[in-house]
Amino acid sequence: MNLSISRRIVVSAIAFIWPLGAASAAIFKKKKSGSDVETSTKPTTPVSLTVNGQARQLELDPRTSLLDTLREHLYLTGTKKGCDHGQCGACTVLVNGRRINSCLSLAVMHDQDEVTTVEGLGSPTALHPIQAAFIERDAFQCGYCTPGQLCSAVGMISEAKAGWPSHATADVSSRHIALSDAEIRERMSGNICRCAAYPNIVAAIRDVAGGASR
Amino acid sequence: MKPFTYERVTDVRAAGAAVLRPGARFISGGTISWT
Numbered sequence: 001m002n003l004s005i006s007r008r009i010v011v012s013a014i015a016f017i018w019p020l021g022a023a024s025a026a027i028f029k030k031k032k033s034g035s036d037v038e039t040s041t042k043p044t045t046p047v048s049l050t051v052n053g054q055a056r057q058l059e060l061d062p063r064t065s066l067l068d069t070l071r072e073h074l075y076l077t078g079t080k081k082g083c084d085h086g087q088c089g090a091c092t093v094l095v096n097g098r099r100i101n102s103c104l105s106l107a108v109m110h111d112q113d114e115v116t117t118v119e120g121l122g123s124p125t126a127l128h129p130i131q132a133a134f135i136e137r138d139a140f141q142c143g144y145c146t147p148g149q150l151c152s153a154v155g156m157i158s159e160a161k162a163g164w165p166s167h168a169t170a171d172v173s174s175r176h177i178a179l180s181d182a183e184i185r186e187r188m189s190g191n192i193c194r195c196a197a198y199p200n201i202v203a204a205i206r207d208v209a210g211g212a213s214r
Numbered sequence: 215m216k217p218f219t220y221e222r223v224t225d226v227r228a229a230g231a232a233v234l235r236p237g238a239r240f241i242s243g244g245t246i247s248w249t
């Protein structure tokens with residue numbers, strides 16, 4: 001009985017709070033669009049990007065980072081802002097198939113480029129193999145670094161397939177790179193996980209990369 | 215912050231010409247011109 005009453009109270013409270021949150025979000029959005037009008041006198045640069053297969057035309061302040069473009073202009077908030085200076089890897093996206101820290105790159109530098117974010121890797125009903133492996137291996141806790149980890153893993157697997165050596169590669173002249181755990185750890189070292197899910201991240205990537213020797 | 219323009223060049227000659235403008239600086243992969 002007590003339980004049902006407290007549940008009812010909780011549900012009622014959520015029903016009350018939810019519209020308030022939506023209203024404040026709408027006000028915030030209005031303020032943001034208002035500030036866009038204010039900054040419209042500043043010089044802008046046209047930028048064309050293909051983001052997750054969709055052509056996007058933007059008029060941007062040339063100082064806008066690729067990360068802020070994705071999050072604040074295209075509302076693709078899957079890509080996370082961790083440190084905003086290239087140390088944590090949370091903002092990793094794929095540009096023309098290569099992984100980069102989107103916080104360290106200006107959007108104007110990527111005119112005509114193809115950008116893939118975590119939203120473009122897979123969908124809830126058709127996960128990318130690396131996304132499925134992260135779930136299977138429990139390769140995250142809070143999940144904040146995960147979009148960057150996923151994009152970085154996809155880029156890293158491509159780099160290894162292309163024969164790019166890393167600091168952990170014993171024979172840098174070899175065209176075949178076996179993704180051992182040491183290789184994976186070295187190649188993923190730009191992506192920090194505050195929850196320390198590293199062993200499971202390595203296992204998930206090993207699963208997708210073909211289960212190279214440990 | 216200082217406003218600036220960005221120019222993406224396709225060859226060394228164009229990069230050399232762009233960087234001669236007053237205040238211009240290189241950024242990896244292109245040239246920035248301060249305005």
